[in-house]
Amino acid sequence: MREMIKMILVLTILCTVSGGLLAYVKVGTKDRIDNQVLQLVKGPAIRSILAGASNDPVADRFTLPDGEQEIEFFVGKFDGQPKTVVFETFGKGYGGDVGLMVAVDVTQNQIYGVEVTTHSETAGLGARAKEDPAFAAQFKGQPLTKPIQVSGDGGSINALSGATITSRAVCDAASEASQIYDRLKPQIEDKLKSLP
Amino acid sequence: MAKSLAHEFFKGFWQEIPPFRLVLGICPMLGVTTKIQFGIGMGIATTFVLVCSNILISMLRNLIPSKVRIACFIIIVATFVTVVELMMQAFTYGLFKQLGVFIPLIVVNCIVLGRAEAFACKNSVIMSTADGLGIGLGYTLSLAAIGSVRELLGAGTLTVWGDPILNLSSIFPGFEPFVFTVQAPGAFMILGLMLCAMNMVGKK
Numbered sequence A: 001m002r003e004m005i006k007m008i009l010v011l012t013i014l015c016t017v018s019g020g021l022l023a024y025v026k027v028g029t030k031d032r033i034d035n036q037v038l039q040l041v042k043g044p045a046i047r048s049i050l051a052g053a054s055n056d057p058v059a060d061r062f063t064l065p066d067g068e069q070e071i072e073f074f075v076g077k078f079d080g081q082p083k084t085v086v087f088e089t090f091g092k093g094y095g096g097d098v099g100l101m102v103a104v105d106v107t108q109n110q111i112y113g114v115e116v117t118t119h120s121e122t123a124g125l126g127a128r129a130k131e132d133p134a135f136a137a138q139f140k141g142q143p144l145t146k147p148i149q150v151s152g153d154g155g156s157i158n159a160l161s162g163a164t165i166t167s168r169a170v171c172d173a174a175s176e177a178s179q180i181y182d183r184l185k186p187q188i189e190d191k192l193k194s195l196p
Numbered sequence B: 001m002a003k004s005l006a007h008e009f010f011k012g013f014w015q016e017i018p019p020f021r022l023v024l025g026i027c028p029m030l031g032v033t034t035k036i037q038f039g040i041g042m043g044i045a046t047t048f049v050l051v052c053s054n055i056l057i058s059m060l061r062n063l064i065p066s067k068v069r070i071a072c073f074i075i076i077v078a079t080f081v082t083v084v085e086l087m088m089q090a091f092t093y094g095l096f097k098q099l100g101v102f103i104p105l106i107v108v109n110c111i112v113l114g115r116a117e118a119f120a121c122k123n124s125v126i127m128s129t130a131d132g133l134g135i136g137l138g139y140t141l142s143l144a145a146i147g148s149v150r151e152l153l154g155a156g157t158l159t160v161w162g163d164p165i166l167n168l169s170s171i172f173p174g175f176e177p178f179v180f181t182v183q184a185p186g187a188f189m190i191l192g193l194m195l196c197a198m199n200m201v202g203k204k
Helices: A004-047 A134-136 A163-194 B005-013 B019-024 B025-030 B036-059 B066-091 B095-101 B104-108 B110-120 B125-155 B184-200
Strands: A061-066 A068-079 A081-092 A096-105 A110-116 B155-160 B162-168
Touching: A004 A068, A004 A081, A004 A096, A004 B036, A004 B095, A061 B025, A061 B125, A068 A096, A068 A163, A081 A163, A096 A163, A110 A134, A110 A163, A110 B005, A163 B025, B005 B036, B005 B066, B005 B125, B019 B110, B019 B125, B019 B184, B025 B036, B025 B104, B025 B125, B025 B184, B036 B066, B036 B125, B036 B155, B066 B104, B066 B110, B095 B104, B095 B155, B104 B110, B125 B155, B125 B184
Parallel strands: none
Antiparallel strands: A061 A068, A068 A081, A081 A096, A096 A110, B155 B162
Protein backbone atom coordinates (compact mmCIF):
# COMPACT_ATOMS: atom_id res chain seq x y z
CA MET A 1 0.00 0.00 0.00
CA ARG A 2 2.78 2.40 0.99
CA GLU A 3 4.60 1.61 -2.23
CA MET A 4 1.48 2.29 -4.27
CA ILE A 5 1.03 5.70 -2.66
CA LYS A 6 4.68 6.49 -3.25
CA MET A 7 4.39 5.59 -6.94
CA ILE A 8 1.36 7.81 -7.39
CA LEU A 9 2.97 10.60 -5.44
CA VAL A 10 6.25 10.54 -7.36
CA LEU A 11 4.55 10.43 -10.75
CA THR A 12 2.16 13.22 -9.81
CA ILE A 13 4.93 15.49 -8.57
CA LEU A 14 7.09 14.78 -11.62
CA CYS A 15 4.24 15.55 -14.01
CA THR A 16 3.31 18.73 -12.14
CA VAL A 17 6.85 20.06 -12.12
CA SER A 18 7.30 19.10 -15.77
CA GLY A 19 4.08 20.85 -16.77
CA GLY A 20 5.01 23.98 -14.87
CA LEU A 21 8.49 24.11 -16.38
CA LEU A 22 7.17 23.64 -19.90
CA ALA A 23 4.56 26.35 -19.46
CA TYR A 24 7.29 28.68 -18.22
CA VAL A 25 9.59 27.95 -21.18
CA LYS A 26 6.69 28.23 -23.62
CA VAL A 27 5.73 31.67 -22.33
CA GLY A 28 9.36 32.73 -22.21
CA THR A 29 10.08 31.81 -25.82
CA LYS A 30 6.73 32.79 -27.35
CA ASP A 31 7.74 36.26 -28.50
CA ARG A 32 10.99 35.07 -30.01
CA ILE A 33 9.30 32.18 -31.84
CA ASP A 34 6.58 34.49 -33.21
CA ASN A 35 9.30 36.84 -34.35
CA GLN A 36 11.25 34.03 -36.04
CA VAL A 37 8.15 32.79 -37.85
CA LEU A 38 7.40 36.35 -38.89
CA GLN A 39 10.90 36.86 -40.27
CA LEU A 40 11.49 33.47 -41.86
CA VAL A 41 8.07 32.13 -42.90
CA LYS A 42 5.48 34.89 -43.11
CA GLY A 43 7.86 37.71 -44.07
CA PRO A 44 9.20 36.17 -47.29
CA ALA A 45 5.68 35.09 -48.34
CA ILE A 46 4.28 38.58 -47.75
CA ARG A 47 7.15 40.27 -49.56
CA SER A 48 6.84 37.93 -52.51
CA ILE A 49 3.09 38.61 -52.91
CA LEU A 50 3.59 42.35 -52.52
CA ALA A 51 6.64 42.59 -54.77
CA GLY A 52 6.97 46.20 -55.80
CA ALA A 53 5.36 47.65 -52.70
CA SER A 54 6.76 51.02 -51.66
CA ASN A 55 6.88 50.18 -47.94
CA ASP A 56 8.00 47.26 -45.78
CA PRO A 57 4.75 45.34 -45.20
CA VAL A 58 6.21 43.42 -42.26
CA ALA A 59 6.95 46.66 -40.42
CA ASP A 60 3.55 48.26 -41.15
CA ARG A 61 1.19 45.89 -39.41
CA PHE A 62 -1.76 46.09 -37.05
CA THR A 63 -4.00 43.59 -35.30
CA LEU A 64 -7.78 43.51 -35.10
CA PRO A 65 -9.96 41.28 -32.93
CA ASP A 66 -12.24 38.92 -34.82
CA GLY A 67 -14.52 37.12 -32.40
CA GLU A 68 -12.20 35.42 -29.97
CA GLN A 69 -9.04 35.51 -32.05
CA GLU A 70 -6.72 38.29 -33.06
CA ILE A 71 -5.79 38.66 -36.71
CA GLU A 72 -2.61 40.32 -37.81
CA PHE A 73 -2.83 42.51 -40.92
CA PHE A 74 0.17 43.58 -42.99
CA VAL A 75 -0.23 46.70 -45.07
CA GLY A 76 1.15 46.94 -48.58
CA LYS A 77 1.49 50.45 -49.99
CA PHE A 78 1.83 51.09 -53.68
CA ASP A 79 3.00 54.56 -54.71
CA GLY A 80 2.48 55.62 -51.11
CA GLN A 81 -1.20 54.56 -51.06
CA PRO A 82 -2.19 51.74 -48.65
CA LYS A 83 -3.80 49.65 -51.34
CA THR A 84 -3.56 46.10 -49.99
CA VAL A 85 -3.80 44.26 -46.68
CA VAL A 86 -2.32 40.80 -46.18
CA PHE A 87 -3.38 38.30 -43.55
CA GLU A 88 -3.09 34.59 -42.93
CA THR A 89 -5.93 32.05 -42.96
CA PHE A 90 -6.03 28.28 -42.74
CA GLY A 91 -7.77 25.48 -44.62
CA LYS A 92 -7.98 21.81 -43.73
CA GLY A 93 -5.61 19.94 -46.02
CA TYR A 94 -4.67 16.30 -46.47
CA GLY A 95 -1.93 16.28 -43.84
CA GLY A 96 -3.08 19.08 -41.53
CA ASP A 97 -3.73 22.79 -41.71
CA VAL A 98 -2.62 24.64 -44.82
CA GLY A 99 -1.66 28.23 -44.07
CA LEU A 100 -2.34 30.79 -46.76
CA MET A 101 -1.24 34.41 -46.91
CA VAL A 102 -3.97 36.32 -48.70
CA ALA A 103 -3.42 39.81 -50.01
CA VAL A 104 -6.65 41.76 -50.52
CA ASP A 105 -6.86 44.74 -52.82
CA VAL A 106 -8.99 47.10 -50.73
CA THR A 107 -9.69 49.53 -53.55
CA GLN A 108 -11.25 46.88 -55.80
CA ASN A 109 -12.38 44.31 -53.22
CA GLN A 110 -10.58 41.48 -54.91
CA ILE A 111 -7.67 39.20 -54.17
CA TYR A 112 -4.32 40.70 -55.02
CA GLY A 113 -2.33 37.53 -54.56
CA VAL A 114 -1.89 34.47 -52.33
CA GLU A 115 0.96 32.31 -51.14
CA VAL A 116 0.99 29.10 -49.12
CA THR A 117 3.05 29.47 -45.92
CA THR A 118 2.96 26.35 -43.78
CA HIS A 119 1.66 22.95 -44.79
CA SER A 120 2.31 19.25 -44.28
CA GLU A 121 1.05 18.00 -47.64
CA THR A 122 2.54 15.15 -49.65
CA ALA A 123 5.75 16.08 -51.46
CA GLY A 124 5.25 16.11 -55.22
CA LEU A 125 1.43 16.25 -54.98
CA GLY A 126 -0.11 18.61 -52.45
CA ALA A 127 3.17 20.36 -51.78
CA ARG A 128 2.99 21.80 -55.29
CA ALA A 129 0.41 24.26 -53.94
CA LYS A 130 3.40 26.08 -52.47
CA GLU A 131 5.92 25.33 -55.19
CA ASP A 132 3.89 25.85 -58.36
CA PRO A 133 3.46 29.61 -58.93
CA ALA A 134 0.85 28.96 -61.63
CA PHE A 135 -1.57 27.54 -59.06
CA ALA A 136 -1.34 30.53 -56.71
CA ALA A 137 -1.50 32.92 -59.67
CA GLN A 138 -5.08 31.77 -60.42
CA PHE A 139 -6.27 33.49 -57.25
CA LYS A 140 -5.12 36.89 -58.40
CA GLY A 141 -8.13 39.05 -59.26
CA GLN A 142 -10.72 36.68 -57.77
CA PRO A 143 -13.65 38.80 -56.54
CA LEU A 144 -14.45 38.57 -52.84
CA THR A 145 -18.21 38.59 -53.34
CA LYS A 146 -18.63 34.83 -53.82
CA PRO A 147 -16.91 31.78 -52.33
CA ILE A 148 -13.74 30.71 -54.10
CA GLN A 149 -13.93 27.10 -55.29
CA VAL A 150 -12.13 24.62 -57.53
CA SER A 151 -13.69 24.10 -60.95
CA GLY A 152 -15.07 20.68 -59.97
CA ASP A 153 -17.11 22.33 -57.23
CA GLY A 154 -18.43 25.06 -59.50
CA GLY A 155 -15.67 27.62 -59.07
CA SER A 156 -13.00 28.83 -61.42
CA ILE A 157 -9.79 27.51 -59.83
CA ASN A 158 -8.16 24.59 -61.64
CA ALA A 159 -7.21 22.06 -58.96
CA LEU A 160 -3.72 20.59 -58.88
CA SER A 161 -3.95 17.13 -60.40
CA GLY A 162 -3.69 14.45 -57.73
CA ALA A 163 -4.13 17.01 -54.99
CA THR A 164 -7.82 17.86 -54.90
CA ILE A 165 -7.99 17.98 -51.11
CA THR A 166 -5.06 20.38 -50.92
CA SER A 167 -6.54 22.55 -53.69
CA ARG A 168 -9.83 22.67 -51.78
CA ALA A 169 -7.98 23.57 -48.59
CA VAL A 170 -6.35 26.54 -50.32
CA CYS A 171 -9.74 27.62 -51.72
CA ASP A 172 -11.31 27.26 -48.26
CA ALA A 173 -8.58 29.42 -46.79
CA ALA A 174 -9.14 32.04 -49.49
CA SER A 175 -12.93 31.98 -48.91
CA GLU A 176 -12.32 32.29 -45.18
CA ALA A 177 -10.19 35.32 -45.93
CA SER A 178 -12.99 36.94 -47.91
CA GLN A 179 -15.42 36.36 -45.02
CA ILE A 180 -13.00 37.86 -42.52
CA TYR A 181 -12.48 40.81 -44.83
CA ASP A 182 -16.27 41.28 -45.12
CA ARG A 183 -16.67 41.26 -41.35
CA LEU A 184 -13.78 43.58 -40.58
CA LYS A 185 -13.89 45.88 -43.59
CA PRO A 186 -14.92 49.05 -41.67
CA GLN A 187 -12.23 48.57 -39.03
CA ILE A 188 -9.60 47.81 -41.67
CA GLU A 189 -10.44 51.00 -43.53
CA ASP A 190 -10.29 53.01 -40.31
CA LYS A 191 -6.88 51.59 -39.53
CA LEU A 192 -5.61 52.25 -43.04
CA LYS A 193 -6.74 55.89 -42.84
CA SER A 194 -4.97 56.41 -39.53
CA LEU A 195 -1.67 55.10 -40.91
CA PRO A 196 1.09 57.68 -41.22
CA MET B 1 33.02 -0.94 -9.74
CA ALA B 2 34.46 2.45 -8.99
CA LYS B 3 35.82 3.62 -12.29
CA SER B 4 37.40 7.00 -12.80
CA LEU B 5 35.55 10.07 -13.97
CA ALA B 6 37.76 10.32 -17.02
CA HIS B 7 36.92 6.75 -17.96
CA GLU B 8 33.18 7.45 -17.84
CA PHE B 9 33.68 10.54 -19.99
CA PHE B 10 35.99 9.15 -22.62
CA LYS B 11 34.32 5.78 -23.10
CA GLY B 12 31.69 7.60 -25.17
CA PHE B 13 34.24 8.53 -27.79
CA TRP B 14 35.52 5.08 -28.66
CA GLN B 15 34.72 2.06 -26.49
CA GLU B 16 31.00 2.80 -26.30
CA ILE B 17 30.53 5.35 -29.10
CA PRO B 18 26.78 5.02 -29.53
CA PRO B 19 26.01 4.41 -33.21
CA PHE B 20 29.10 2.39 -34.05
CA ARG B 21 29.80 0.29 -30.95
CA LEU B 22 26.36 0.09 -29.38
CA VAL B 23 24.47 0.50 -32.69
CA LEU B 24 21.91 2.71 -30.92
CA GLY B 25 20.28 5.91 -32.10
CA ILE B 26 20.32 4.77 -35.70
CA CYS B 27 17.01 6.37 -36.69
CA PRO B 28 18.13 10.03 -36.56
CA MET B 29 21.55 8.87 -37.72
CA LEU B 30 20.09 7.71 -41.01
CA GLY B 31 17.40 10.36 -41.21
CA VAL B 32 19.12 13.69 -40.73
CA THR B 33 22.74 13.21 -41.74
CA THR B 34 22.47 14.38 -45.34
CA LYS B 35 24.58 17.40 -44.37
CA ILE B 36 27.25 17.77 -41.73
CA GLN B 37 25.50 20.69 -40.05
CA PHE B 38 22.27 18.74 -39.55
CA GLY B 39 24.35 16.01 -37.91
CA ILE B 40 26.01 18.48 -35.56
CA GLY B 41 22.71 20.20 -34.71
CA MET B 42 20.98 16.92 -33.99
CA GLY B 43 23.97 15.75 -31.93
CA ILE B 44 24.00 18.89 -29.79
CA ALA B 45 20.26 18.69 -29.16
CA THR B 46 20.60 15.04 -28.12
CA THR B 47 23.60 15.84 -25.91
CA PHE B 48 21.65 18.53 -24.07
CA VAL B 49 18.75 16.17 -23.40
CA LEU B 50 21.12 13.37 -22.42
CA VAL B 51 23.10 15.45 -19.91
CA CYS B 52 20.05 17.10 -18.33
CA SER B 53 18.07 13.89 -18.01
CA ASN B 54 21.10 11.98 -16.70
CA ILE B 55 21.66 14.62 -14.00
CA LEU B 56 18.02 14.72 -12.92
CA ILE B 57 17.50 10.97 -13.00
CA SER B 58 20.65 10.37 -11.00
CA MET B 59 19.56 13.01 -8.46
CA LEU B 60 16.18 11.34 -8.09
CA ARG B 61 17.45 7.76 -8.31
CA ASN B 62 16.66 6.96 -4.70
CA LEU B 63 13.21 8.53 -4.85
CA ILE B 64 11.88 6.92 -8.02
CA PRO B 65 10.08 3.65 -7.24
CA SER B 66 11.55 0.92 -9.44
CA LYS B 67 8.15 -0.26 -10.70
CA VAL B 68 7.37 3.04 -12.38
CA ARG B 69 10.93 4.06 -13.24
CA ILE B 70 10.46 3.87 -17.02
CA ALA B 71 7.41 6.14 -16.81
CA CYS B 72 9.38 8.60 -14.68
CA PHE B 73 12.31 8.52 -17.11
CA ILE B 74 10.00 9.20 -20.05
CA ILE B 75 8.43 12.19 -18.29
CA ILE B 76 11.85 13.66 -17.53
CA VAL B 77 13.24 13.02 -21.00
CA ALA B 78 10.10 14.30 -22.74
CA THR B 79 10.21 17.50 -20.70
CA PHE B 80 13.77 18.26 -21.74
CA VAL B 81 13.06 17.37 -25.36
CA THR B 82 10.18 19.85 -25.42
CA VAL B 83 12.43 22.49 -23.88
CA VAL B 84 15.00 21.86 -26.63
CA GLU B 85 12.28 22.00 -29.27
CA LEU B 86 11.04 25.40 -28.06
CA MET B 87 14.58 26.73 -27.72
CA MET B 88 15.48 25.65 -31.24
CA GLN B 89 12.32 27.26 -32.59
CA ALA B 90 13.24 30.47 -30.81
CA PHE B 91 16.93 30.64 -31.71
CA THR B 92 17.74 28.39 -34.67
CA TYR B 93 14.50 28.29 -36.61
CA GLY B 94 16.06 27.19 -39.89
CA LEU B 95 17.78 24.21 -38.33
CA PHE B 96 14.58 23.32 -36.47
CA LYS B 97 12.66 23.25 -39.76
CA GLN B 98 15.29 21.01 -41.35
CA LEU B 99 15.49 18.52 -38.49
CA GLY B 100 11.70 18.51 -38.27
CA VAL B 101 10.17 15.47 -36.64
CA PHE B 102 13.52 14.09 -35.49
CA ILE B 103 13.69 16.60 -32.62
CA PRO B 104 10.54 15.36 -30.84
CA LEU B 105 11.69 11.82 -31.64
CA ILE B 106 14.65 12.25 -29.25
CA VAL B 107 12.13 11.17 -26.58
CA VAL B 108 12.24 7.63 -27.89
CA ASN B 109 15.95 7.67 -28.72
CA CYS B 110 17.40 4.46 -27.31
CA ILE B 111 20.60 6.22 -26.26
CA VAL B 112 18.85 8.63 -23.90
CA LEU B 113 16.62 6.05 -22.27
CA GLY B 114 19.43 3.50 -22.37
CA ARG B 115 21.82 5.73 -20.43
CA ALA B 116 19.09 6.54 -17.91
CA GLU B 117 18.33 2.88 -17.30
CA ALA B 118 21.85 1.49 -17.52
CA PHE B 119 23.85 4.24 -15.90
CA ALA B 120 22.15 7.28 -14.37
CA CYS B 121 19.80 5.40 -12.07
CA LYS B 122 22.75 3.54 -10.50
CA ASN B 123 25.49 6.15 -10.31
CA SER B 124 26.25 9.47 -8.66
CA VAL B 125 25.35 12.81 -10.21
CA ILE B 126 28.92 13.68 -11.19
CA MET B 127 29.53 10.30 -12.82
CA SER B 128 26.22 10.54 -14.68
CA THR B 129 27.06 14.01 -15.95
CA ALA B 130 30.38 12.76 -17.29
CA ASP B 131 28.67 9.75 -18.83
CA GLY B 132 25.96 11.83 -20.51
CA LEU B 133 28.42 14.40 -21.80
CA GLY B 134 30.81 11.76 -23.14
CA ILE B 135 28.15 9.68 -24.85
CA GLY B 136 26.45 12.81 -26.20
CA LEU B 137 29.63 14.25 -27.68
CA GLY B 138 30.52 10.84 -29.08
CA TYR B 139 27.13 10.76 -30.74
CA THR B 140 27.59 14.29 -32.11
CA LEU B 141 30.97 13.30 -33.56
CA SER B 142 29.49 10.17 -35.14
CA LEU B 143 26.65 12.14 -36.71
CA ALA B 144 29.09 14.76 -37.96
CA ALA B 145 31.37 12.05 -39.37
CA ILE B 146 28.64 10.24 -41.28
CA GLY B 147 27.12 13.57 -42.31
CA SER B 148 30.40 14.82 -43.72
CA VAL B 149 30.99 11.63 -45.70
CA ARG B 150 27.48 11.75 -47.14
CA GLU B 151 27.58 15.45 -47.93
CA LEU B 152 31.04 15.28 -49.43
CA LEU B 153 30.18 12.37 -51.71
CA GLY B 154 26.57 13.29 -52.33
CA ALA B 155 26.85 17.01 -52.96
CA GLY B 156 30.59 17.53 -53.35
CA THR B 157 30.67 20.21 -50.66
CA LEU B 158 30.99 20.62 -46.93
CA THR B 159 28.80 23.42 -45.61
CA VAL B 160 28.79 24.62 -42.03
CA TRP B 161 26.24 27.31 -41.18
CA GLY B 162 25.91 28.46 -44.76
CA ASP B 163 29.64 28.78 -45.42
CA PRO B 164 31.11 26.21 -47.79
CA ILE B 165 34.39 25.16 -46.20
CA LEU B 166 35.35 22.61 -48.83
CA ASN B 167 34.32 22.14 -52.42
CA LEU B 168 35.35 18.92 -54.14
CA SER B 169 34.63 20.08 -57.65
CA SER B 170 37.21 22.84 -57.27
CA ILE B 171 39.86 20.29 -56.23
CA PHE B 172 38.91 17.63 -58.77
CA PRO B 173 37.48 19.32 -61.85
CA GLY B 174 34.78 17.22 -63.40
CA PHE B 175 33.67 15.70 -60.08
CA GLU B 176 30.15 14.30 -60.32
CA PRO B 177 28.29 13.94 -57.00
CA PHE B 178 27.13 10.45 -55.99
CA VAL B 179 23.54 11.49 -55.29
CA PHE B 180 22.92 7.96 -54.05
CA THR B 181 24.74 8.65 -50.78
CA VAL B 182 22.32 11.35 -49.64
CA GLN B 183 19.33 9.10 -50.26
CA ALA B 184 18.03 6.63 -47.68
CA PRO B 185 19.68 3.45 -49.03
CA GLY B 186 22.97 5.33 -49.26
CA ALA B 187 22.72 6.07 -45.54
CA PHE B 188 22.64 2.36 -44.74
CA MET B 189 25.57 1.69 -47.05
CA ILE B 190 27.72 4.45 -45.54
CA LEU B 191 26.83 3.41 -41.99
CA GLY B 192 27.68 -0.20 -42.83
CA LEU B 193 31.00 0.72 -44.36
CA MET B 194 31.90 2.95 -41.42
CA LEU B 195 30.95 0.20 -38.93
CA CYS B 196 33.12 -2.16 -40.93
CA ALA B 197 36.08 0.22 -40.84
CA MET B 198 35.61 0.81 -37.09
CA ASN B 199 35.59 -2.90 -36.42
CA MET B 200 38.71 -3.47 -38.49
CA VAL B 201 40.59 -0.72 -36.66
CA GLY B 202 39.30 -1.73 -33.25
CA LYS B 203 39.99 -5.44 -33.65
CA LYS B 204 42.47 -6.73 -31.14
